[in-house]
Amino acid sequence: SQTIHQWPATLVQPVGSPLSLECTVEGTSNPNLYWYRQAAGRGLQLLFYSVGIGQISSEVPQNLSASRPQDRQFILSSKKLLLSDSGFYLCAWAGQGSGTQYFGPGTRLTVL
Amino acid sequence: GQQVMQIPQYQHVQEGEDFTTYCNSSTTLSNIQWYKQRPGGHPVFLIQLVKSGEVKKQKRLTFQFGEAKKNSSLHITATQTTDVGTYFCAASSGYALNFGKGTSLLVTP
Numbered sequence: 001s002q003t004i005h006q007w008p009a010t011l012v013q014p015v016g017s018p019l020s021l022e023c024t025v026e027g028t029s030n031p032n033l034y035w036y037r038q039a040a041g042r043g044l045q046l047l048f049y050s051v052g053i054g055q056i057s058s059e060v061p062q063n064l065s066a067s068r069p070q071d072r073q074f075i076l077s078s079k080k081l082l083l084s085d086s087g088f089y090l091c092a093w094a095g096q097g098s099g100t101q102y103f104g105p106g107t108r109l110t111v112l
Numbered sequence: 113g114q115q116v117m118q119i120p121q122y123q124h125v126q127e128g129e130d131f132t133t134y135c136n137s138s139t140t141l142s143n144i145q146w147y148k149q150r151p152g153g154h155p156v157f158l159i160q161l162v163k164s165g166e167v168k169k170q171k172r173l174t175f176q177f178g179e180a181k182k183n184s185s186l187h188i189t190a191t192q193t194t195d196v197g198t199y200f201c202a203a204s205s206g207y208a209l210n211f212g213k214g215t216s217l218l219v220t221p
Contacts, residue, residue, distance in 0.1 A: 043211055046208055049208055099160070101155075103154040103156070104154065
């Protein structure tokens with residue numbers, strides 16, 4: 001069966017520090033991968049998605065970036081965090097040709 | 113992309129009462145999906161509707177897709193405290209999904 005992992009589960013970072021969040025999927029190959037951000041009590045904001053290794057589509061211009069160095073690995077990064085980057089970061093995967101998305105447990109990021 | 117609007121934003125019910133959340137679009141949707149997010153958790157896929165007028169049931173949950181494929185609803189009969197959470201509808205948009213802003217359900221025992 002397929003599983004999706006995210007780490008860390010929680011993170012507290014100072015303003016201006018770098019960020020690296022990792023997401024990995026097991027049990028499937030060539031998945032579509034997604035990064036979302038959810039502010040407290042709010043909806044899901046799609047940040048990036050990838051349909052293959054090295055292919056990244058950005059939905060919202062901001063100081064975040066994403067990379068997909070391996071088929072089942074998706075990384076969200078920032079060189080300098082802002083206060084507004086605080087939130088709940090969710091990674092999701094979907095099978096090729098399937099629109100159904102399966103979410104990881106998420107990372108709660110607090111920028112102080 | 114196919115944008116969707118959800119109402120209401122919040123709903124507070126007594127345990128045993130029914131609950132309905134609505135999802136509307138100005139354009140015809142190819143399909144609609146529903147997800148549930150428990151407090152502190154991550155969204156979990158519930159169901160996908162594809163056909164015009166489609167109705168699907170999962171125990172106390174009834175999902176409908178409108179005849180014109182521009183709206184959908186999720187109805188919960190006799191709510192329980194385990195139904196607490198935020199319910200999102202989502203419409204396909206290329207490789208991505210456009211999520212509604214969600215309806216947060218609070219159930220008081």
